[in-house]
Every structure is written in structure tokens, then in C-alpha cells.
Amino acid sequence: xxxxxxxxxxxxxxxxxxxxxxxxxxxxxxxxxxxxxxxxxxxxxxxxxxxxxxxxxxxxxxxxxxxxxxxxxxxxxxxxxxxxxxxxxxxxxxxxxxxxxxxxxxxxxxxxxxxxxxxxxxxxxxxxxxxxxxxxxxxxxxxxxxxxxxxxxxxxxxxxxxxxxxxxxxxxxxxxxxxxxxxxxxxxxxxxxxxxxxxxxxxxxxxxxxxxxxxxxxxxxxxxxxxxxxxxxxxxxxxxxxxxxxxxxxxxxxxxxxxxxxxxx
Amino acid sequence: xxxxxxxxxxxxxxxxxxxxxxxxxxxxxxxxxxxxxxxxxxxxxxxxxxxxxxxxxxxxxxxxxxxxxxxxxxxxxxxxxxxxxxxxxxxxxxxxxxxxxxxxxxxxxxxxxxxxxxxxxxxxxxxxxxxxxxxxxxxxxxxxxxxxxxxxxxxxxxxxxxxxxxxxxxxxxxxxxxxxxxxxxxxxxxxxxxxxxxxxxxxxxxxxxxxxxxxxxxxxxxxxxxxxxxxxxxxxxxxxxxxxxxxxxxxxxxxxxxxxxxxxxxxxxxxxxxxxxxxxxxxxxxxxxxxxxxxxxxxxxxxxxxxxxxxxxxxxxxxxxxxxxxxx
Numbered sequence: 318x319x320x321x322x323x324x325x326x327x328x329x330x331x332x333x334x335x336x337x338x339x340x341x342x343x344x345x346x347x348x349x350x351x352x353x354x355x356x357x358x359x360x361x362x363x364x365x366x367x368x369x370x371x372x373x374x375x376x377x378x379x380x381x382x383x384x385x386x387x388x389x390x391x392x393x394x395x396x397x398x399x400x401x402x403x404x405x406x407x408x409x410x411x412x413x414x415x416x417x418x419x420x421x422x423x424x425x426x427x428x429x430x431x432x433x434x435x436x437x438x439x440x441x442x443x444x445x446x447x448x449x450x451x452x453x454x455x456x457x458x459x460x461x462x463x464x465x466x467x468x469x470x471x472x473x474x475x476x477x478x479x480x481x482x483x484x485x486x487x488x489x490x491x492x493x494x495x496x497x498x499x500x501x502x503x504x505x506x507x508x509x510x511x512x513x514x515x516x517x518x519x520x521x522x523x524x525x526x527x528x529x530x531x532x533x534x535x536x537x538x539x540x541x542x543x544x545x546x547x548x549x550x551x552x553x554x555x556x557x558x559x560x561x562x563x564x565x566x567x568x569x570x571x572x573x574x575x576x577x578x579x580x581x582x
Numbered sequence: 583x584x585x586x587x588x589x590x591x592x593x594x595x596x597x598x599x600x601x602x603x604x605x606x607x608x609x610x611x612x613x614x615x616x617x618x619x620x621x622x623x624x625x626x627x628x629x630x631x632x633x634x635x636x637x638x639x640x641x642x643x644x645x646x647x648x649x650x651x652x653x654x655x656x657x658x659x660x661x662x663x664x665x666x667x668x669x670x671x672x673x674x675x676x677x678x679x680x681x682x683x684x685x686x687x688x689x690x691x692x693x694x695x696x697x698x699x700x701x702x703x704x705x706x707x708x709x710x711x712x713x714x715x716x717x718x719x720x721x722x723x724x725x726x727x728x729x730x731x732x733x734x735x736x737x738x739x740x741x742x743x744x745x746x747x748x749x750x751x752x753x754x755x756x757x758x759x760x761x762x763x764x765x766x767x768x769x770x771x772x773x774x775x776x777x778x779x780x781x782x783x784x785x786x787x788x789x790x791x792x793x794x795x796x797x798x799x800x801x802x803x804x805x806x807x808x809x810x811x812x813x814x815x816x817x818x819x820x821x822x823x824x825x826x827x828x829x830x831x832x833x834x835x836x837x838x839x840x841x842x843x844x845x846x847x848x849x850x851x852x853x854x855x856x857x858x859x860x861x862x863x864x865x866x867x868x869x870x871x872x873x874x875x876x877x878x879x880x881x882x883x884x885x886x887x888x889x890x891x892x893x894x895x896x897x898x899x900x901x902x903x904x905x906x907x908x909x910x
Contacts, residue, residue, distance in 0.1 A: 321710040329698055421694025425750070428658045429711050430684040579621075579661040581651075 319431055319439045326443035330409075334447050337405050338454040341398075345455065348392050349462035352385070356467070359383035375525035378546065385468030386548040389459070390478075394543055396518070398455065398482045403514045406448055406490025411507035413440035414575055415497030423501075423580050433575045437498060441568050444490050452483035471551070478547040484560040485542035489514045491567035498574040538563065609672040611636045611758045611789030612657055617666035619652050626652035627813045629666070634789045634806075636757065639780065640818075641804030642793040643895060648810040650793035651691050654762050657791070658688055670758055684712065687751040691762030691793070693744060701731035701738070701746050708750050716753040723749045726779070727772060740767040748776060752783070759783060761792040765799055777802050797895060809898060816898050826867060827898075833885040834861040834876050844879060848872055 327334070355362055362383045366374065373379075378395050381387035414437060417423040427433060456479040463470050489510050497506035521539035524530040534540045541556040610633035619626035627649035634640040642650045655661045656668045659675045668675040670682050696704055701724075709716040724731050727745045735743060744767040751759060761780075765773045780803050784790050794800050800807060801821065808818040817824070829852070840861060842854045850872050853864040865872060873884070 319711065321707065325707055329696075421690075421692055422696060424660060424690040424692075424694070425688070425708070426711075427660055428683060428686070428688045428690075429708070430680045430682075430713075431711055432680045435680075581655060581660060 318442055319435050322431075322436060322439035323443045323446065326440060327446060330447075333408075334450060337401070337447075337451050341401065341451055341455045342458045344397060344401075345393070345458040345462055348389070349459070349466050349468070352388055352466045352468060355383055355388055372526045376522050378543075380546060380549065385463070385470055386474065389468070389470075390543075390546060390548045393459075394478050394482060394548065399485050399518070399539065399543065400514075402448060402451070402483055402486025403489045403511075405451060406444060406486035406488075407493040407507055407510045407514065409444040409447060410441075410490035410493030410495075411497050411503045411510065413437070413444065413494045413497055414571075415501055415503040415506050418497075418501040418580065419503045427580055433578075434572050437494070437571050437575045438568070441491070441494060441571070444494065445487060448483045448486050448490070452479045455479055455482075470548070474548050474551050477552040478543070481542040481547055481553065481557060481560065484557065484564065485538055487564045488538045488560055488567070491564045491571070495567045495571040495574060498571040498578065501578060501580070608635065610634060610669075611638075611671060612640075612760075612791055613667075613669040613672075614653060614657065615667045615669070617653070617656055617663045617668055619649075619656060619661065620664045625813045626661075627656075627810070630810065630813075630815045631666075632808045632815065632818045634791050636789045637784060637787045638806065639784050639790040639792065639804045641800030641807045642791060642810065643795070643797070643800050643807050644793075644810035644816075645795060649813040650795075650810055651762055652813075653810065654691075654760055654791070654793060657760060658686070659683070684754075685757045687754065687756035687759045689747050689751040689761045689764050691766075693747040695735045695743060695746060697736040698734070700734050701729060704735060704746065705731070705750055705753060709753065712754055714754045719753045719755060720749060723752060723779075727775060741769060741772065744768055745772065748779075752779065757788050759788055759790045761790065763794055764792055765794075765796070773799075809895060824895075828866070830865050830869070830886060832861075832863050832865050832869065832872065834863070834881060835859060835883040835885075836861070836876075837880040837882055840879050845872065845875060848875065 366379055366382050369379070377391050379387070379391050382391055412419075414423065417426055426436060456476060459475060459479075460470075460472065462468075492513060493506045493510035496509055497503060500506060517537050517539055520530055520533055521537050521544075524534050524537075524540075534544065537544075538560060541553075541559040545553040545556055547553055613633040614631055616629050616631050618628050618630075630649070630653055632640065642653065644650050652661070656663050657670065657675060659668075662676060670678070670686060673682050675682070696707070699707065702720075705716070705720050709720075720731075727748065729742060729745045729749070731746075735746065738746070744765075748764065751761065759780075765776055768776060777799075780790055780792070784805075790803075792800070792803060804821065806818065806820050807824055809816040836859045839859055840856065842856045842861065845851055845854055845861070845863065848871055850865050850867050850869055851863050852866055855862045861876075863872070869886075873881070876884075
């Protein structure tokens with residue numbers, strides 16, 4: 318790994334990283350600000366939701382909606398946060414080496430006395446660092462917000478869900494990075510990885526409704542990250558392990574792909 | 583042309599090549615040994631061999647699409663040869679690892695820089711990646727090429743970007759310098775400065791490989807020329823040798839009318855025309871015999887033009903029944 322590449326990647330994108338952090342904070346603040354009204358009408362709300370079709374409640378994993386963890390699970394961590402992390406990660410992953418190739422700077426970068434493996438791992442490290450930063454901001458933002466609205470949250474559960482969600486992003490970011498190393502084209506890597514993420518999300522959401530889709534859940538990164546409802550149940554060790562192994566596997570694939578790659582036209 | 587025929591025979595090309603021994607007997611700085619590169623099923627280069635010694639400049643010449651950039655990319659390890667070996671300082675590029683690039687400076691043909699950086703920021707970044715302190719040389723080269731390094735690269739003209747490309751190729755004082763179409767975008771004054779710089783580092787013992795489709799550039803810079811066409815090496819020889827094979831025109835002025843018949847037996851003459859007391863002939867190779875016979879017939883004056891490399895190049899490529907002369 319080459320620290321100069323990591324730092325330069327972060328430095329040249331600090332604006333977009335800041336924007337994502339602000340976005341995360343804004344959404345957290347908005348959701349938390351709305352929570353008191355949900356809580357005030359808890360009885361009505363629970364009754365209201367009880368009338369929802371089972372399918373809809375299952376789809377949005379609406380467990381105990383009016384409770385703090387239930388509210389945040391549904392509103393923040395079932396779709397919003399995962400998709401934001403995936404957006405950040407796929408943007409970074411696809412532009413890692415494929416971005417250099419698209420811009421034409423790969424020629425210079427890969428003719429330097431740095432191994433290709435080192436370049437890929439440095440780019441991956443920058444991506445993971447950004448996810449960690451945005452995840453930390455989300456964690457801190459929600460934690461700070463709960464002081465203003467009365468939400469009972471276990472700190473370690475909040476940490477568990479933030480880590481799991483950021484790692485879910487990392488999985489699809491690693492897909493994008495791998496495809497970028499394989500094909501050398503940013504748009505292709507971004508397109509396929511986003512399509513895969515959306516497909517996984519749909520399969521995860523629809524699984525409670527369509528019987529046979531349930532069989533696929535054990536292979537779905539969304540299930541690994543949020544299937545066990547970490548805000549209620551805390552750390553899901555196997556889920557985190559699967560996420561981590563998948564990221565490592567994909568990064569290993571990216572190293573192999575970049576070492577075999579012919580650069581340029 | 584005899585030399586050329588032998589070069590065209592694949593066996594001969596393998597045979598004449600002694601691995602790890604350059605023309606000077608020492609380990610060459612750059613060496614390509616029977617390198618073939620296919621892109622999928624389309625050919626990049628085929629069985630190309632040449633070497634560059636330290637203290638020598640080799641010009642890689644050929645029309646667009648001849649395989650110059652492919653050859654360079656193989657040397658840099660950016661693409662892997664389908665067969666054959668590329669070596670830097672006697673070490674195989676494929677297995678030598680990234681450390682061997684430390685002593686190489688490279689100016690890409692289609693130069694792309696990190697547009698959001700300033701010139702100085704960009705050069706510092708590359709220096710950090712090379713883990714070298716290049717500050718003194720950077721300042722010296724920036725002065726010499728009159729570059730404002732404080733401006734964002736995005737805001738620079740093409741010529742100024744090219745200058746930054748030149749600086750990054752030379753800033754770490756590499757012993758092996760590879761330049762792909764180096765002077766594109768440089769104005770004539772900067773081109774001259776660039777030629778001086780290449781001459782200096784060559785004299786200091788660096789090996790320089792430069793590709794170009796501009797004959798005058800290669801003529802000004804190179805000691806030897808390797809000509810590529812349609813992915814194959816047409817010839818690799820010194821500028822003088824190449825020029826000697828070039829087609830030249832001789833205008834011979836005599837005291838009285840002469841008959842072209844008297845000159846027809848001479849092998850150097852490929853075409854001859856008489857206009858009164860003037861003979862115009864096309865000559866290839868050694869012209870002393872032509873001049874000797876002319877003196878016997880009462881020669882009064884001779885006019886000749888030094889053949890340009892372009893003519894030599896076109897003669898060689900034409901000889902291969904190709905249609906590239908218009909593209910060169």
C-alpha cells in the first residue's frame with residue numbers, strides 16, 4: 318500500500334466526502350426531528366401500522382415501529398443509509414483504477430516504480446477510509462440527536478448497525494473496484510455494481526413476500542448487514558464476517574485482475 | 583536492398599540477436615528480443631527486436647498505427663508481450679518487479695495529467711510516489727522551459743501541459759528515458775530546448791528511446807533509427823547508414839552535350855535523364871563511381887541534395903509495397 322496514493326485520493330475528493338457527510342447528518346436530523354410526533358401518537362401509529370398488509374410490514378421490516386430502534390430501523394437503515402453508502406462506495410470503487418484509465422493517467426501511474434497490487438490496495442484503502450468516515454459521522458450524528466429527542470438506543474447496537482451498513486456499502490464498492498480493474502472502464506464498473514446492488518435490495522425486500530426468494534436470503538449482502546435487525550439485536554457476528562470476507566475476496570480478485578491487465582488502447 | 587531482405591526473414595532476425603549484449607558489447611539499457619504482441623486476434627507488433635545502449639538515442643519511426651506505442655508499452659510493462667522478452671538494464675520487464683521502473687523516465691504519447699492539481703503539486707505527487715527528492719531538478723527544468731508551476735494544470739495550454747510532461751520524465755535523473763511523440767504541442771523554441779536537453783542527458787550516458795512520425799525530429803535527436811511498419815521492424819540502423827541507402831538526385835552539368843548511354847552501366851543510378859548539357863539522375867548508395875565517370879566526360883559542376891530521413895523512410899516503406907507513404 319502506498320500512503321501517498323491514499324492521501325491524494327482523499328485530499329482531491331474532500332469536497333464530495335464532506336457533502337456526503339452533511340447529507341447523512343441532514344437526513345438523520347430530519348428523521349430524528351420527526352420522531353417525537355411519531356412517539357406522541359404511538360398508540361394510533363401502532364394501530365395504523367397494524368392495519369398495513371402483512372406484506373408491506375414485512376417488506377420494510379416494520380418491527381415495533383413506534384419504538385426508537387424500530388423507527389430508525391425502518392426509516393434509516395432499511396433503505397436510506399444502505400443506499401447512500403452503496404452510492405458512495407460504488408462511485409469510489411469504480412473510479413479507483415478504471416477512473417485512472419478513463420482519464421488516461423493510468424499510463425503514468427502504472428509506469429512508476431509502484432506495484433499494481435499496491436495501487437489497487439491503496440485505492441481500496443481510500444474507499445474504505447471514506448466509508449469509515451461517513452459511517453462515523455452517521456453514528457455520531459444519530460447518537461447526538463438522540464439526546465434531543467427521547468430515543469432509547471443502545472450505543473453498541475447503533476454502532477453495530479452503522480458498521481454493518483458501511484460494510485454493506487463496501488461490498489458493492491469492492492464489486493465496482495473489481496470490475497473496474499477487470500475491464501478498465503468506469504461507467505461499466507459503476508453500471509454493473511449499481512445494478513447488482515439494486516437487484517440485491519429488491520430480492521431482500523421481496524423475500525418475505527415471495528416464498529422461494531427466501532431461499533436466496535443467505536446469499537444476500539443486505540441480509541448479512543441488516544437481516545438480523547442490529548438496532549434491536551446488536552452485533553451479528555456471522556453477518557459481519559460474511560461482509561468482510563466478501564470484500565476481501567473481491568479485493569483479491571481486483572489485485573489478480575489488475576496484474577493481468579493490459580493498459581491502454 | 584540486401585540488408586533489408588535479411589531483416590525481413592524471421593530466422594535472420596532471431597539469429598542476429600544476442601541476448602543481453604548490445605551493439606557496444608555491454609548490457610543494453612533497453613532491449614526488445616523478438617517481441618510479439620497480439621490484442622485479442624489483431625496484431626500489435628510481430629517479432630520486433632532492437633536495443634538501445636547507454637549514451638545512445640534510438641528513434642522509433644513509423645506511420646501511425648505501425649506499433650511504436652505498443653513497443654514502448656511493452657518495455658514499460660504496461661502491456662505484456664504475447665511472446666518474446668523486453669528488458670531494461672538486462673532485467674526482464676515481466677519478472678523484474680516495479681523497482682526497475684525507478685530508473686526510467688517516461689513521457690506518454692497521449693499525455694494525461696491530474697488536471698485538478700497545480701503543476702508543482704503534480705510533480706511533488708509523482709516525486710513522492712517515486713520516493714525521490716526532485717526539487718532541484720524540477721526548479722531547473724521549470725526555469726529552462728519557462729513553466730509557471732503554480733497554475734492549475736486544467737488551466738494550462740496543451741504546450742504547457744506537454745512541458746510538465748517533459749519535466750516529470752526527466753526530474754528524477756533517470757538513466758533510461760522513453761519518450762512517445764515528445765514534441766507534440768511544443769513551440770519551435772521549446773522544441774529546440776527539448777532537443778538540447780535530450781542531447782545533454784544522452785552525453786551524460788543516458789539511454790533515450792523516442793518515438794515519432796516526424797522525420798526531422800528523429801533526425802535531429804537520434805543516433806540510430808528503428809523503422810516500424812504494420813507492426814514489423816523494417817530496419818534498425820544508424821542515420822548515416824539509412825541516408826546512404828536513400829534515394830538522392832544528382833544534377834550534373836557538363837561542358838558539352840553528353841549521352842545518358844555512357845552512364846547506364848552504373849549500378850548506383852536508378853533513373854537518368856538528359857537535357858542538353860545537364861544530366862539529372864536518381865542515385866542510391868555510393869555515388870563515387872558516377873562522379874568518376876562524369877569527370878571523364880568533362881563534368882563542370884554538381885548539384886545534390888542531402889537526402890532527408892523522410893526520403894529514406896519512404897523509400898524503405900515503399901519497397902515493402904505498402905500504402906503508408908501518404909500516412910507517414
